[in-house]
Amino acid sequence: MKKVLVTGGCGYIGSHTIVDLINNGFEVISVDNNSNSDIRVLQGIREITGVTVKNYTIDLCDLEKTRRIFSNEKFDGVIHFAALKSVGDSVFDPLGYFHNNLNSLLNILHCIKEFEVGQFIFSSSCSVYGNSKELPVTEDTPFEEAESPYARTKQMGEQMIRDFSKVNPATSSVLLRYFNPAGAHESAIIGEAPTNKANNLVPVITETAIGKRKELVVFGDDYDTRDGSCIRDYIHVMDLANAHTRALQYVMDDRNSENCEVFNLGIGEGVTVLEAVKAFEEVAQVDLNYRIGDRRAGDVVAIYANMDFAAQKLGWQPTHSIKDIMRTAWAWEQARTEAIVPN
Numbered sequence: 001m002k003k004v005l006v007t008g009g010c011g012y013i014g015s016h017t018i019v020d021l022i023n024n025g026f027e028v029i030s031v032d033n034n035s036n037s038d039i040r041v042l043q044g045i046r047e048i049t050g051v052t053v054k055n056y057t058i059d060l061c062d063l064e065k066t067r068r069i070f071s072n073e074k075f076d077g078v079i080h081f082a083a084l085k086s087v088g089d090s091v092f093d094p095l096g097y098f099h100n101n102l103n104s105l106l107n108i109l110h111c112i113k114e115f116e117v118g119q120f121i122f123s124s125s126c127s128v129y130g131n132s133k134e135l136p137v138t139e140d141t142p143f144e145e146a147e148s149p150y151a152r153t154k155q156m157g158e159q160m161i162r163d164f165s166k167v168n169p170a171t172s173s174v175l176l177r178y179f180n181p182a183g184a185h186e187s188a189i190i191g192e193a194p195t196n197k198a199n200n201l202v203p204v205i206t207e208t209a210i211g212k213r214k215e216l217v218v219f220g221d222d223y224d225t226r227d228g229s230c231i232r233d234y235i236h237v238m239d240l241a242n243a244h245t246r247a248l249q250y251v252m253d254d255r256n257s258e259n260c261e262v263f264n265l266g267i268g269e270g271v272t273v274l275e276a277v278k279a280f281e282e283v284a285q286v287d288l289n290y291r292i293g294d295r296r297a298g299d300v301v302a303i304y305a306n307m308d309f310a311a312q313k314l315g316w317q318p319t320h321s322i323k324d325i326m327r328t329a330w331a332w333e334q335a336r337t338e339a340i341v342p343n
């Protein structure tokens, strides 16, 4: 059985990916400092898969502690999710974002080199493209200026890995550029559960609908788009999770021709914020309390993916629509709210 380290394993995409990895026969070890996640998600993973995943609660910015994990365990591959991920927060805390996202990556790369790990998968983001002049974006679309420090950490992270790959041919790396991950596992046992205030669109929608928030503020309706709100490519988290398994299998089977390859992971469709709200209202049969507010600093206007490369090379096709995303996110919101509100 191949052993994989998942950093950020208690986080949103990390936890869903662990489920998919286990279902595909991998042994998984997690590391998470739980700065924005809850260790109890591991119970949910056990409920779904029957497997207890070991987690090391350390901060990856600490090289010595990170090294100790690599020397305790022998990993065949590493999937590196652990990072701060709020576009808006990063604008106000650039140093925090550079410190956390870049130092942790640097330490992981040091350990991959020292402990000779053969496969490395990196969580990148479509935010690397900035306000792209061409849509949909392909993996070769040139980067524009990063719109936020978060996006810049992803541009810099990718560059660090490319430079590392040039002189470390023993490690095959894959850079996965996520578009907008959302939704939850069909069981509603795990889903997006940040311990800090949620600020991504879909959890804000479901929290508003269930009454944890007063309203959703739509950040701007004066953009140059079909209804004035921003356009994104929302991808279901379980589709995204499966893409990681496929990417790992791809590098493990030695099918990649280069030792650092990049894939877009979206569904290839642009959805406006107002369309996303409508999709939720239809699925959940509720009227959402929302209002139009100011633009949010750091937002790009519109972005969606050309998905041909991932389909062709990884044999991967997303199977969930925006309505599936809203349905599963809503089921998860209801389940987690019931779990914390005593009868």
Ligand code: UD1
Pocket: 085, 086, 087, 125, 126, 127, 151, 178, 179, 180, 181, 199, 200, 201, 202, 204, 216, 217, 218, 219, 220, 230, 231, 232, 273, 296, 299, 300, 303
């Ligand atoms: C960004 C990245 C994405 C990354 C994610 C991590 C881009 C283009 N995408 O997503 O790759 O995975 O960060 O967090 O940079 N919105 C509202 N009201 C809200 C919340 C959001 O109107 O309360 C709008 C935003 O303005 C945006 C859309 O909803 O237009 C999606 O926002 P969000 O879910 O925060 O994700 P991004 O910032 O697009």
